Amino acid sequence: MRVGVLTGGRDCPGLNAVVRAVVRKGAQEYGIEFVGFVDGWRGPLEGETVPLDIPAVRGTLPRGGTILGSSRTDPLRQPDGVRRIRDNLAKHEVGALITIGGRDTLRTAARLAADHGLPCVAVPKTIDNDVPGTDCTLGFDTAVGVATEAIDRLHTTAESHKRVLVVEVMGGETGWIALRSGLAGGANVVLIPEQPFDMDQVCAWVTSRFRASYAPIVVVADGAVPRDGSVALGPRPGSGAGAARLSGVGEWLAGEIERRTGKEARTTVLGHVQRGGSPSAFDRWLATRFGLHAVDAAHEGDFGTMVALRGTDIVRVPLAEATGPLKSVDPRLYAEAGVFFG
Known part of the structure; x- marks a missing residue:
């Protein structure tokens, strides 16, 4: 055979x-x-x-x-x-x-x-x-491990500069990597595609974290969307007809957090290192x-x-x-x- x-x-x-x-x-x-x-x-x-x-x-x-x-x-x-x-x-x-x-x-x-x-x-x-x-x-397990290690490392720089760090992870239409790595890495906010997020609530969580004298880590899946749909979906590069994702959600989210809370925010997009x-x-x-x-x-x-x-x-x-x-x-x-x- x-x-x-x-x-x-x-x-x-x-x-x-x-x-x-x-x-x-x-x-x-x-x-x-x-x-x-x-x-x-x-x-x-x-x-x-x-x-x-x-x-x-x-x-x-x-x-x-x-x-x-x-x-x-x-x-x-x-x-x-x-x-x-x-x-x-x-x-x-x-x-x-x-x-x-x-x-x-x-x-x-x-x-x-x-x-x-x-x-x-x-x-x-x-x-x-x-x-x-x-x-x-x-x-899946390897990707979660890579994301968790990145979150662990980002905690120290977030605290050193008293800024919000947004970590964008892969996941497509699901939030498995974001949820597993966010929980394992001690993130203060985790946003996934299955649960459209309320931007006011996200900012409230961020503000609450700063009141406790800690800088927050926000983990967001690349397919997560705000509840009000204020960010347009775009085609996923290389995908078939109808496939879509929230392009640059991490950068957008950091900008919104900084604009609404007055706290400096930065984004880390892990991208393909999760697959390699x-x-x-x-x-x-x-x-x-x-x-x-x-x-x-x-x-x-x-x-x-x-x-x-x-x-x-x-x-x-x-x-x-x-x-x-x-x-x-x-x-x-x-x-x-x-x-x-x-």
Whole structure:
């Protein structure tokens, strides 16, 4: 049996650890040969591959990025995309395809499996942690760790200069990174897309913090919006039609806080550092287990499934489950953190 592997969408820590686990177990226990498709869905679409065997994955466990490359290519938007993929899988004698990606990659895999019968098994990755069906996605823990360390460091400069520091983190349409890192880092305000914020309340929290003789840290997800909608949404660069985010919400928020409270405010935008670098210990563990179970599913011919974390177990769920409404922050979790605001 020959199995193809691809990594699609935006990069995140832990992708190489998945590929490593897939290849190690597949080759050692099942005698599977592997083909690495390069640059996400572009690889099977154009038939571009790289050798993928045990020597190729040695030393990749702690390595960030992806040795296979990635892209946001959507084969379903390409002329004869499905036929081209089918032909290239046949050309390379690939009987199963393990796709490692976020919501867009998983959605494509689900359609290819359900509508066209292609043999897909999926692994969920995204720092945003917004894929339904799994308790946690690959890359999320590392991103939270990076954001938490930044918040920890910013506390001292905020206190030294008696200024407000606004920390803008990634998250897309969800606030998982903002909430987890904000709570872990001792932020005084956390703003997430699921809960449109009241600017008057934000300023009240900031003022309250200064009355206690401390400088506040405000953590804001890049998709957070004010309740009155006074900041226009703009298209997210590189996104498909209809995708939007609050562009520059951190800078806007710092300006509003300074204008309304008279307190100096500065913004730190963490950006892509949250996606880069070596994966955390948890992400290495999760990636490895995802890879081991994904190759089991491929070997057993259990296509149209996604491996997922449920509690401490790795289970298989229908790929269709991963393409449902995104996994948003539960309002109860956000309410828990509210005791530390202000």
